[in-house]
Amino acid sequence: xxxxxxxxxxxxxxLAILDQGCGSIIIVFILTLCGWVPGVIAALVILNNTNx
Numbered sequence: 759x760x761x762x763x764x765x766x767x768x769x770x771x772x773l774a775i776l777d778q779g780c781g782s783i784i785i786v787f788i789l790t791l792c793g794w795v796p797g798v799i800a801a802l803v804i805l806n807n808t809n810x
Contacts, residue, residue: 763805764802764805767798767801767802767805768798771786771787771789771790771797771798771800771801772786772787772790772797772801774801774805775801775804775805778804778805778808782804785800786800786801786804
């Protein structure tokens with residue numbers, strides 16, 4: 759996870775995971791609409807899981 763991606767996921771979570779696939783973007787977008795914090799947490803979890 760790069761520092762740029764972490765900052766991007768804090769500011770606008772769906773944009774941070776743009777290259778992870780359509781399903782992930784939709785999930786994070788819906789969570790961001792429900793509340794900013796769930797969207798940020800989901801984006802960070804997705805970014806963390808892709809680097810393993």
